[in-house]
Amino acid sequence: MSSNNFLPMPDNKGFFGEYGGQQLPPELIAIMDDINNAYLEIKDTDAFKNELADLMTHFVGRPSPIYHAKNLSEKCGGAQIYFKREDLNHTGAHKINHCLGEALLAKHMGKTKVLAETGAGQHGVALATACSLVGIKCEIHMGEVDVEKEHPNVIRMKILGADLIPVSRGTRTLKDAVDSAFEAYLQDPVNSLYAIGSVVGPHPFPMMVRDFQSIVGIEAREQFMEMEDVLPDYLVACVGGGSNAMGLFTAFLDDDNVQMIGVEPSGKGLETPDHAATMTKGSPGVIHGFSCYLLQNSEGEPLPVYSIASGLDYPGVGPQHCYLKDIKRVQYETATDKECMDAFMDLSRYEGIIPALESAHAVAHAMKLAATLDKDKHILVNLSGRGDKDIDFVAKRLNLE
């Protein structure tokens, strides 16, 4: 994995500047430290690196290509837009990159089970896939509301052999699923590993998930140089927890001439409560064992958040993003539901690529940006996933039937 001179991050307590860490009781800190120590011990061994690299090539289908979207660029009338095609990975998104890493880590640590929560089911499906491949048990906690809403993903997880635990407490959605999965994990932390679905949670997860995702930017930097003989002027990625964005950005952090933009969902508008624009509207707080920008009420409780893309509606955000915002290395922008839908249709109609609604937020901002730039500028967008999962929703919303 790449090392960045620019950012010796995180420190050994898991802090990126003032963000991250382990905001947990001492007994849980001990458990997280065990995972950290095991990870640091295993990650650079030949056995682990070779097994992961082999699966990335032969199972996931890496490297994913970079594609020059000439039609879309021409429509925007400015800079050239390129896509890093994470949508072409097996299972259709970037999540398989860190799920394979986490499942393999669990195996190399001698664990017998991997546990996680899932919201829309994307993380659950990617993890169930990785676990059946690696040959380790998988237990996914999912709110009952989501179980009903996300039927195809529930079935996928069951076909893949995961134990699906419906969660009936609270609002029966993602936050309750996190609580339930974490409690189950604490009953047997010796034999199981909790697999977080983004660059969030207590140390070492933001670091570990970033490291597993950083293959995206390592490949992209080399591929882009080979294609165009220059580095991209801009990188653009959508930000929910922030894993696909960190995956693309990390290898470029030392390249001062490469500007980076994370795009959050402004939903029905920043002036309404219906958004999940954590960087734009949040303030420093604590959620799920780490500190970060947070959409919170006056008591520090996370606010209910909303996005048309279920993978983006999280009230917190990865701690490294918070640091990169403060030092102004990465700029954070927003795209509304409407802009997301327009970009979803434009990419489908102009390029024959149906993007995930999450990724369409990044596409929307890239199109806006391209129109303001000269034709010789290059924008590289992380196309984090494919949109097959979203077609029923889109059909209803646009009355296509």
Ligand SMILES: *Cc1c(COP(=O)(O)O)cnc(C)c1O
């Ligand atoms: C889950 C998901 C996201 C959001 O997660 P990050 O950790 O912010 O990358 C983005 N795109 C797709 C396709 C997803 O499935």
